[in-house]
Amino acid sequence: MITPRFSCSQTDTEVVVKMYCPSVRASDVEINIDEKLFSVHVNPYFLRLNFSHPLKGDDDASASYDAGSGYLTVTLTKETPGQDFQDLDLLAKLLAPRPSEQPPQQPVIEVLSSEDTAANEEDADEELARRTQRLTLEQEEILRAAENDWQLPQEVPQPLPQLKTTPEYRYGFLDMHSGYFRHVTHTENEVNEIGADAETCPPSERRKRRLKHEDEKWDEEYYMADYVEDEYIQELLHWQNPHTDSTEGFHYSEEDNATMLRLPRKEYLAMPQQTHDLYLTLLTLLLSYAYDCRTTQHDPTPESAWTLSVLTPAFSALDPAPYSAEPPPPDPDKFSAEELSATFSASYRRVFAFPLYRSWVLAEKCRADVAALLGQGKRVIARCLLEMKHILDHHEVYYIYSKVWLDDFCVWTLAYASDETLHVLAATVKSLKMEKSMIGRDLDELEASAQEAMRREPDSDDESEDEIERMLPAPL
Incomplete structure (x- = not known):
């Protein structure tokens, strides 16, 4: 799909999206509105925009196509008349995916699979029991000593090294990139x-x-x-x-x-x-x-x-x-x-x-x-x-x-x-x-x-001039 050149403007009641889509069939235009999300598809062009405020549904939108100029104009109706839609000139912001409602407060992880919580707890108990049965003699002695409240030697655990699955380190914006410098020597x-x-x-x-x-x-x-x-x-x-x-x-x-x-x-x-x-x-x-x-x-x-x-x-x-x-x-x-x-x-x-x-x-x-x-x-x-x-x-x-x-x-x-x-x-x-x-x-x-050198420089020039005058013959 091709993202067309476009611009946005607004009135008190409408938002107007103007797109350059030459050589298309106006009857193939598909428009979809989902609150703040607007998308339009006319083969081979596709445009999806995220506005700052909600719009009315598809039935309240209209479109017109000028075959001579190649511009498709879509008129959208504001949900709240008079509401100001900010940043209509920031095209990159309109094109960006809809942001999450709440920013992550900790590193984001991807859940690959999930199972029933109760089943997980039972499996964990069974695994703990199996591990306890495999305790060595030395570990059993330590446990008995702990029960008798003996003073056992204790050490501060050392922090684990950073887990790395590749010899490469990422870099760039939010450490999102790698591989750009593999051939830097060339x-x-x-x-x-x-x-x-x-x-x-x-x-x-x-x-x-x-x-x-x-x-x-x-x-x-x-x-x-x-x-x-x-x-x-x-x-x-x-x-x-x-x-x-x-x-x-x-x-x-x-x-x-x-x-x-x-x-x-x-x-x-x-x-x-x-x-x-x-x-x-x-x-x-x-x-x-x-x-x-x-x-x-x-x-x-x-x-x-x-x-x-x-x-x-x-x-x-x-x-x-x-x-x-x-x-x-x-x-x-x-x-x-x-x-x-x-x-x-x-x-x-x-x-x-x-x-x-x-x-x-x-x-x-x-x-x-x-x-x-x-x-x-x-x-x-x-x-x-x-x-x-x-x-x-x-x-x-x-x-x-x-x-x-x-x-x-x-x-x-x-x-x-x-x-x-x-x-x-x-x-x-x-x-x-x-x-x-x-x-x-x-x-x-x-x-x-540097200032001291600049102050001394005129004095040196004066001394040179005095020396030159002494070397000149006396006037007749």
């Missing part, structure tokens, strides 16, 4: 910091390798040079990001809508803590986007795919947030200053180690951009993620990060992210106080040394 992936072990490297080892690589790439002289010669960086600081302005009249382009139609249609059963961590990882994605957007002034270059990939720990080392050693807040919808500082510190370390411009003030400006983008809500954030996806999709190597991260992140942002949570996160990020000592580099000392 590609020129310059940002991959795990090498050929990407499929088998455990998460703890990924983080160690990332930190080690950042330390190796850290260059004090490069940082001091950008600190002293910062004329162009100062120009970048005054550039205004168009996505941080007002969203009045905001709409997605035809290219954005076409991209959303190609996104995966999944239901993400994320636990509350996993959702919390997704918001933190989103911050690292947005900081990478803000850096590339500001340094290119929203005009991507051939290096933009590399910049986005190398600045994102979840891409280059498959190492997503959280990065804080502190325990997470008890409320998954809250974000502590410690974990936000650790999240931005992980991105700052990469800003100071890899890209063309390495500046503290530039990193701080990008963080301000992230706060402004969060404040605009999920529509604007989805636009930024779609722009990142467009850049990576057109790269012959780095498209892989779009597959394992951005595709799912786009759907999750549009269908599951909360504007309320994003606004709270925006205010917290904006008021966050980042200290240079958090990065693990002696930035304060380096900048003080």
